[in-house]
Amino acid sequence: MQSDANGLIGAIEAGGTKFICALARHDGTIVARTRIATRHPSETWADVVAFFRTASAEHGAIDSFGVASFGPIDIDPTSPAYGTITTTPKPGWSGARYQDALDEFAVPIVVDTDVNGAAIGEWLTGAGQGVKTMAYTTIGTGVGTGIVRDGRPMMGFSHYEAGHIRPHRDPAADPFPGVCPYHGDCVEGLASGPAILKRWGKTLDQLAQAPADLLLVAGYIADLAADLVLLHMPDRLIFGGGVMKTPGLVEALRKATEERLGGYVRHPRLDPGLETYLVTPHLGDDAGITGAIELGRHALVQR
Amino acid sequence: MQSDANGLIGAIEAGGTKFICALARHDGTIVARTRIATRHPSETWADVVAFFRTASAEHGAIDSFGVASFGPIDIDPTSPAYGTITTTPKPGWSGARYQDALDEFAVPIVVDTDVNGAAIGEWLTGAGQGVKTMAYTTIGTGVGTGIVRDGRPMMGFSHYEAGHIRPHRDPAADPFPGVCPYHGDCVEGLASGPAILKRWGKTLDQLAQAPADLLLVAGYIADLAADLVLLHMPDRLIFGGGVMKTPGLVEALRKATEERLGGYVRHPRLDPGLETYLVTPHLGDDAGITGAIELGRHALVQR
Numbered sequence: 001m002q003s004d005a006n007g008l009i010g011a012i013e014a015g016g017t018k019f020i021c022a023l024a025r026h027d028g029t030i031v032a033r034t035r036i037a038t039r040h041p042s043e044t045w046a047d048v049v050a051f052f053r054t055a056s057a058e059h060g061a062i063d064s065f066g067v068a069s070f071g072p073i074d075i076d077p078t079s080p081a082y083g084t085i086t087t088t089p090k091p092g093w094s095g096a097r098y099q100d101a102l103d104e105f106a107v108p109i110v111v112d113t114d115v116n117g118a119a120i121g122e123w124l125t126g127a128g129q130g131v132k133t134m135a136y137t138t139i140g141t142g143v144g145t146g147i148v149r150d151g152r153p154m155m156g157f158s159h160y161e162a163g164h165i166r167p168h169r170d171p172a173a174d175p176f177p178g179v180c181p182y183h184g185d186c187v188e189g190l191a192s193g194p195a196i197l198k199r200w201g202k203t204l205d206q207l208a209q210a211p212a213d214l215l216l217v218a219g220y221i222a223d224l225a226a227d228l229v230l231l232h233m234p235d236r237l238i239f240g241g242g243v244m245k246t247p248g249l250v251e252a253l254r255k256a257t258e259e260r261l262g263g264y265v266r267h268p269r270l271d272p273g274l275e276t277y278l279v280t281p282h283l284g285d286d287a288g289i290t291g292a293i294e295l296g297r298h299a300l301v302q303r
Numbered sequence: 304m305q306s307d308a309n310g311l312i313g314a315i316e317a318g319g320t321k322f323i324c325a326l327a328r329h330d331g332t333i334v335a336r337t338r339i340a341t342r343h344p345s346e347t348w349a350d351v352v353a354f355f356r357t358a359s360a361e362h363g364a365i366d367s368f369g370v371a372s373f374g375p376i377d378i379d380p381t382s383p384a385y386g387t388i389t390t391t392p393k394p395g396w397s398g399a400r401y402q403d404a405l406d407e408f409a410v411p412i413v414v415d416t417d418v419n420g421a422a423i424g425e426w427l428t429g430a431g432q433g434v435k436t437m438a439y440t441t442i443g444t445g446v447g448t449g450i451v452r453d454g455r456p457m458m459g460f461s462h463y464e465a466g467h468i469r470p471h472r473d474p475a476a477d478p479f480p481g482v483c484p485y486h487g488d489c490v491e492g493l494a495s496g497p498a499i500l501k502r503w504g505k506t507l508d509q510l511a512q513a514p515a516d517l518l519l520v521a522g523y524i525a526d527l528a529a530d531l532v533l534l535h536m537p538d539r540l541i542f543g544g545g546v547m548k549t550p551g552l553v554e555a556l557r558k559a560t561e562e563r564l565g566g567y568v569r570h571p572r573l574d575p576g577l578e579t580y581l582v583t584p585h586l587g588d589d590a591g592i593t594g595a596i597e598l599g600r601h602a603l604v605q606r
Contacts, residue, residue, distance in 0.1 A: 160534055233463060235459065
């Protein structure tokens with residue numbers, strides 16, 4: 001993606017514990033970067049704005065901002081509340097709006113979710129390079145999926161909420177009711193980090209040593225993977241996040257996903273064993289800020 | 304959608320038992336229409352071509368064709384097999400290609416699935432008018448969903464296969480294993496017309512008189528509806544097809560879908576009770592041919 005501007009892009013990866021801020025050239029090269037602890041928005045944003053003010057004075061004018069943020073957040077550019085965090089238990093953040101925080105720079109701003117930002121990053125320079133449609137799922141504190149088509153995040157009236165689909169659970173075989181306050185046994189309620197901790201009180205390394213438990217978790221995530229295939233037919237599935245670092249989990253997930261699909265979806269993309277179809281991320285912690293820089297470029301490119 | 308041509312559009316709604324063929328003006332007005340029984344492709348297509356030849360001689364030149372076909376079918380315009388029916392038990396149809404059948408007309412052809420055709424029809428002049436993203440699901444002999452965004456069918460490497468997601472089934476409460484040859488208890492295996500007939504040996508009117516059975520079916524379809532919301536966030540859900548004509552089913556489906564979502568997705572689109580969000584089709588049997596005409600227009604409009 002090209003844009004004609006010669007200045008810089010401000011990028012923010014906004015998470016519940018930290019904000020990563022970067023100033024980058026249009027080719028993605030980062031010229032300044034910082035990490036700011038997430039506190040009340042007034043404090044957090046004072047630090048964010050100070051960083052960009054100082055970095056811009058040193059490196060050059062900012063043409064646009066890209067923000068990949070925790071949510072839930074309004075990401076509909078046609079909505080009056082675009083860029084506003086909607087409902088969160090984090091003190092002060094409900095109703096906070098990125099455009100207000102960054103208004104002194106008076107440049108275009110694109111705001112999307114953290115998982116869409118990471119998905120764009122992996123599509124651009126990571127495990128999703130070269131494919132048309134790609135689904136990036138994070139299995140961590142929460143579970144979420146960002147789906148990118150031709151580098152743009154897909155959405156309907158809002159961002160997707162894939163973590164809340166309900167997998168196949170046989171209560172006789174698995175009586176654990178899940179931890180999601182809304183649904184109990186949705187994927188997030190059964191396979192997220194907090195769900196694993198609550199159920200077994202164990203770490204992921206310990207989970208890796210209990211094959212039956214590992215398979216149970218893999219099976220729930222596989223239901224999500226199969227639903228993503230059936231409802232989006234992506235060219236590649238990427239599964240990342242803390243839980244996916246469990247040794248053996250991605251292998252178990254590939255096997256369970258193939259079993260769930262039952263040979264129904266046949267396409268060269270789905271190689272036997274899914275080793276090239278269902279993969280882990282390449283960028284690690286850099287996916288989010290890479291995606292945020294790309295979102296900043298989107299602000300400058302007409303579509 | 305406008306196109307500059309002054310001729311006519313050939314439209315085909317191709318089903319397993321009948322082909323509906325129509326010749327239409329660019330504004331959608333049908334000037335000739337016929338119904339042809341689906342037999343071996345050589346016989347079927349001889350009749351189809353004869354109809355368009357005769358109708359064109361009477362009404363004017365054909366600018367393009369739009370086809371909404373049974374499948375599975377290759378609908379990827381970049382694929383060498385675009386427009387080819389892939390694997391079907393129907394004698395002679397595996398490998399059949401619409402472009403070959405219609406090549407004497409030497410005009411552009413757009414081919415899509417029957418369910419995408421019906422979805423486009425409902426979006427254009429039916430229950431989906433005026434919304435940006437719309438999911439049309441048919442619950443009949445099979446179960447399928449077409450999702451339209453800005454009037455264009457959405458897809459990944461292939462068309463979606465929503466009927467094969469697996470709903471929440473508690474084997475202790477419902478031991479019926481489903482009828483899908485690939486998955487057993489996917490939505491198509493549990494809630495399609497053949498599944499209902501196999502399970503209970505009863506008609507839909509009889510199903511309507513057994514509230515517990517009706518709720519069971521509604522619950523399985525609701526899992527699909529909830530997955531469509533979570534993975535596509537459409538502005539409207541339309542549920543049609545023979546099974547949905549069961550008295551009381553759409554009301555039960557609305558209630559079950561709202562329960563499945565558990566209040567997690569909040570948006571003005573989702574009215575309490577889902578009466579304006581989850582609706583039945585408006586066009587009835589005309590949805591498919593209406594969509595096929597629109598597909599024919601797509602063949603003439605650059606995107």
